[in-house]
Amino acid sequence: MQGVDWLAILHPALAVVLIYPLIGMVIRLGIQARHRRLGDRKLPATSGSEHTDLGRWLSAGVVIIVLIALVSAIVTHQPLSELSGGLPRGLQLLLVLLGTSISLVALWHATAKALRLLFALLTWLGVISLGAQSEVWRLSDNPLDPQFWQSHYWAGVAVTGLMLFSLGARPEILRQLGWRRIHVAANLLAAVLFTIQGITGTRDLLEIPLGWQKSTLYQCDSKGMVCPPLSSKTTP
Ligand code: HEM
Numbered sequence: 001m002q003g004v005d006w007l008a009i010l011h012p013a014l015a016v017v018l019i020y021p022l023i024g025m026v027i028r029l030g031i032q033a034r035h036r037r038l039g040d041r042k043l044p045a046t047s048g049s050e051h052t053d054l055g056r057w058l059s060a061g062v063v064i065i066v067l068i069a070l071v072s073a074i075v076t077h078q079p080l081s082e083l084s085g086g087l088p089r090g091l092q093l094l095l096v097l098l099g100t101s102i103s104l105v106a107l108w109h110a111t112a113k114a115l116r117l118l119f120a121l122l123t124w125l126g127v128i129s130l131g132a133q134s135e136v137w138r139l140s141d142n143p144l145d146p147q148f149w150q151s152h153y154w155a156g157v158a159v160t161g162l163m164l165f166s167l168g169a170r171p172e173i174l175r176q177l178g179w180r181r182i183h184v185a186a187n188l189l190a191a192v193l194f195t196i197q198g199i200t201g202t203r204d205l206l207e208i209p210l211g212w213q214k215s216t217l218y219q220c221d222s223k224g225m226v227c228p229p230l231s232s233k234t235t236p
Pocket residue numbers: 023026027030031033034035037047048049051052053055056058059163166167170171173174180183184187188190191
C-alpha cells in the first residue's frame with residue numbers, strides 16, 4: 001500500500017473502529033434514558049447524561065470522519081500540483097475546511113440558541129461545499145434517479161445534518177417533550193442511514209482500486225462490466 005491508499009482507508013477505518021461502536025452505545029443509552037423517564041427505576045439515573053455526553057462525541061466524530069473522507073477524495077484525485085484551479089482554489093478549499101472545523105468547535109461550546117443554529121448550519125454548509133467539488137465522486141445528484149438513493153455521499157450528508165441537529169438542539173431535547181419526540185424520530189432515521197452507510201461504504205471500498213492498480217483498472221467499462229485483456233508479457 002502507498003501513502004494515498006492509507007489516506008483513503010483512514011475514513012472507513014475510523015468509522016469502523018470509533019463511530020459504529022459509539023453508535024451502539026448511544027442508541028442503548030438513549031433507549032435506557034427513555035425507559036427510565038417512563039418510570040423504570042431500576043435503570044441507572046446517569047443513562048440520560050451519558051447518552052448526551054457520548055451523543056456529542058458521536059456528532060462531532062461523524063463530522064470529522066466526513067471531513068477526512070472529503071479531503072482525502074479531493075487530494076488523492078490527482079497529484080496536488082495538478083489540482084484544477086491551482087493554488088488559489090487550493091487555498092479557498094483550505095479556508096472552507098478551516099471555517100467548517102472552527103464552526104464545529106464553536107457549536108460544541110455555544111449556549112445561545114441563535115449561535116447554536118448558526119454554527120450547526122455553517123458546519124453543514126461547509127461539509128456540503130466541500131462535497132460539491134468535482135473531485136468528490138457521487139453516484140447521482142438527481143433524486144429521481146434510483147442511483148441517488150444508493151449514494152454513499154448523499155446519505156452521508158443527510159446523516160451529518162441529523163447529527164448536527166441533535167448537537168445543536170441539545171438543551172431543547174433535554175427540556176421539551178415536543179423536541180424530544182422530533183429527536184427520537186430524526187435519530188430513528190439516522191440509525192437507518194448509518195446502516196445504509198455501512199453497506200454502501202463497504203461496496204465503495206470493494207470498487208476502489210489501490211493506487212498502483214488505477215491506471216489499468218480505470219480502463220474497464222464499469223457499465224458493461226468488462227475489462228480490456230491485459231497485454232501478455234513474453235518472458236524470455
Ligand atoms: C443514533 C443516535 C441517537 C438515538 C437513536 C437517540 C435516541 C434517544 C432516545 C430514545 C432518547 C430518550 C427520549 C425520551 O426520553 O423519550 C434520547 C434522549 C436524548 N438525546 Fe438522543 N439519540 C441519539 C443521538 C443523540 C445525539 C447525537 C445527541 C446530541 C448530543 C443526543 C441528545 C439527547 C438528549 C439531550 C436527550 C435527553 C436526555 C435526557 O432526558 O436526559 N442524542 N435520545
